[in-house]
Amino acid sequence: MRMSKLVGRRIKEDPKDAVTVSHKLLIRGGYIRPVAAGIYSMLPLAKRIIDKIEGIIRDEMNKIDGQEVLMPVVLPAELWEESGRYNSIGQELLRFEDRGGKKMLLAMTHEEAVVHLLRTEVNSYKQLPVMLYQIQTKYRDEARARGGLIRVREFTMKDAYSFHQTQESLEEYYQRAHQAYENIFKRIGMKNVLSIESNSGMMGGKVSHEFMAVAESGEDTIFVSPDYSYRANREIAVAAWKFESSAEVELDKVHTPGKESIEEVADFLGIKAENTGKVVFYQDEQGKLICAMIRGDFDVNESKLQNHLQVAELTFATDEAIRKAGCEPGFASPMAVKHDEIRIVVDRSVAESSNLVVGANEPDYHYKNFNFARDLGEAEIVDIATVRNGDPCPLTGEPLQELRGIEVGNIFQLGTKYSEAMNCTYLDQNGKSQTMIMGCYGIGVGRSMASVIEQSNDKWGPIWPITIAPYELHICALNPKRDGVGESAEKIYAELVDAGIEVLFDDRGEKAGFMFNDADLIGIPFRIIISPKTLAEGMVEFKRRGEKEAKLIAITELATAVNEVIRAEYRKFSD
RNA sequence: CGGGGUAUAGCGCAGUCUGGCUAGCGCAUUUGGUUUGGGACCAAAGGGUCGCAGGUUCGAAUCCUGCUACCCCGACCA
Numbered sequence: 001m002r003m004s005k006l007v008g009r010r011i012k013e014d015p016k017d018a019v020t021v022s023h024k025l026l027i028r029g030g031y032i033r034p035v036a037a038g039i040y041s042m043l044p045l046a047k048r049i050i051d052k053i054e055g056i057i058r059d060e061m062n063k064i065d066g067q068e069v070l071m072p073v074v075l076p077a078e079l080w081e082e083s084g085r086y087n088s089i090g091q092e093l094l095r096f097e098d099r100g101g102k103k104m105l106l107a108m109t110h111e112e113a114v115v116h117l118l119r120t121e122v123n124s125y126k127q128l129p130v131m132l133y134q135i136q137t138k139y140r141d142e143a144r145a146r147g148g149l150i151r152v153r154e155f156t157m158k159d160a161y162s163f164h165q166t167q168e169s170l171e172e173y174y175q176r177a178h179q180a181y182e183n184i185f186k187r188i189g190m191k192n193v194l195s196i197e198s199n200s201g202m203m204g205g206k207v208s209h210e211f212m213a214v215a216e217s218g219e220d221t222i223f224v225s226p227d228y229s230y231r232a233n234r235e236i237a238v239a240a241w242k243f244e245s246s247a248e249v250e251l252d253k254v255h256t257p258g259k260e261s262i263e264e265v266a267d268f269l270g271i272k273a274e275n276t277g278k279v280v281f282y283q284d285e286q287g288k289l290i291c292a293m294i295r296g297d298f299d300v301n302e303s304k305l306q307n308h309l310q311v312a313e314l315t316f317a318t319d320e321a322i323r324k325a326g327c328e329p330g331f332a333s334p335m336a337v338k339h340d341e342i343r344i345v346v347d348r349s350v351a352e353s354s355n356l357v358v359g360a361n362e363p364d365y366h367y368k369n370f371n372f373a374r375d376l377g378e379a380e381i382v383d384i385a386t387v388r389n390g391d392p393c394p395l396t397g398e399p400l401q402e403l404r405g406i407e408v409g410n411i412f413q414l415g416t417k418y419s420e421a422m423n424c425t426y427l428d429q430n431g432k433s434q435t436m437i438m439g440c441y442g443i444g445v446g447r448s449m450a451s452v453i454e455q456s457n458d459k460w461g462p463i464w465p466i467t468i469a470p471y472e473l474h475i476c477a478l479n480p481k482r483d484g485v486g487e488s489a490e491k492i493y494a495e496l497v498d499a500g501i502e503v504l505f506d507d508r509g510e511k512a513g514f515m516f517n518d519a520d521l522i523g524i525p526f527r528i529i530i531s532p533k534t535l536a537e538g539m540v541e542f543k544r545r546g547e548k549e550a551k552l553i554a555i556t557e558l559a560t561a562v563n564e565v566i567r568a569e570y571r572k573f574s575d
Numbered sequence: 576c577g578g579g580g581u582a583u584a585g586c587g588c589a590g591u592c593u594g595g596c597u598a599g600c601g602c603a604u605u606u607g608g609u610u611u612g613g614g615a616c617c618a619a620a621g622g623g624u625c626g627c628a629g630g631u632u633c634g635a636a637u638c639c640u641g642c643u644a645c646c647c648c649g650a651c652c653a
Contacts, residue, residue: 138653511612
């Protein structure tokens, strides 16, 4: 490919609103262009990268016996009504009507569609287990797209679905899928990706893992132990907290004028936040109040609480609703909460501590020396605490480290949630109808590309791993009008293309600095510089992206030498 | 959905407060010339519904009202 014809201009300045490195570089390098919020066009360079990522994914999916299919983006609502998700999913599901008034939707995931397909095509235990996958467009009407390709509304995803007779078969396959994912991320050159325990959320099912590309710009918070033996999303992360109790002291009402927050109260009374307890009120989707109590130095982990309560939605209760329940916002006391009307969930940090300062349920007053067993007694004791940086690891006891991650893939053991609701059955060895057990496995393709940049760049641009680089080699012809440089460059270009190398040839005759800067933004791992300086001796310069030192190679040996280096580079990413 | 911000040439911005002649600057683009190892220089040229609609005014990019789009923080997120 000639640079003079390549569509996608490079831009000198950072785009005004971009925050993440990948967003800036994808725009500046001419890889992507925004069309609407969270909706992008892919230009030739990005398209080539994406094709390569997809090729690697395809290869690994095929290796674990996947069969590629292609399902529609537009689905009839009735399919999603069958699974119940048409109504249970919020506005991120884009619903619309066709001209006949039939309810349709843009698929954000394909469990329903794949079950629809499979339940008529697979009816016998002899056909199981089976895995279908596709690489296809998804649409999610995100409330807020952000970070370039990190969070978008329309994107390409590889989604795979496996079907099994038994849980054991699912678990065995899940392990294979896990390994395939590790292979994929290694092969696309993602340097730092962790599989972590995650929250299963709306997908249903119990066991799930997220593959997190560790990056500052990540939207998820994850916790890892120093040896990485423990890795979990903050949504479900636990820690080996130890709580200390001491001899119980009598309740004592104290005046705390205007001190509402934990910091204010603790400051005022000259105690630490860990000697206080706080009460947080939530409402579920029906508006029912839930009272969560936790030690003052912790935050309630809403995912944990939600999982425990088995509710789809939790919001903070309004002051009005809290007052209606007979409590005083800011000074709420768990003792005033009516047990029979309001569900009380108490974190272990409160249940196992003693003599805490809590609200007295009237303005400007708190109680000292609250003791859970004595003063509240009956409540559900659950871990609803959010892990903090440095909290002790549940496995090793070492301090947990907080990291940010971009979720580039996930794998779920779905169980029978969809197959049961949608009657996806097969006949077993005894001729009896059985429900299939499912797993599902996703990878965000564009997000993976952005994540590779996040982990592999310098101030000049991305540094693509050879496995997904848009081209393998970048040729810069300096001063092409001089001393036959142009002619030699053309010859070398043709020869290297003939040798099977993917070459991007900068034939524009720009100034050296200009070309080098463009080349850096394109981030191809290897570069050849043809110039009058070395051409006289029959040599060209060869260098790796990001390195200062160039090596001289004789033109006569160029194709062989370059091919050798490139093949060696590929081997670094194979398993 | 809540909070904040922005909208003027392909990109980045000035001009708006305090209304006034032909709406500017840098980059990019085209042409000619000089250059050529990390974003060159000179000269010329093309490119604008000043986000949209309405209003005030002799006169609106500028003031007023409404709307829309985009970005950031939060909520949400298989």
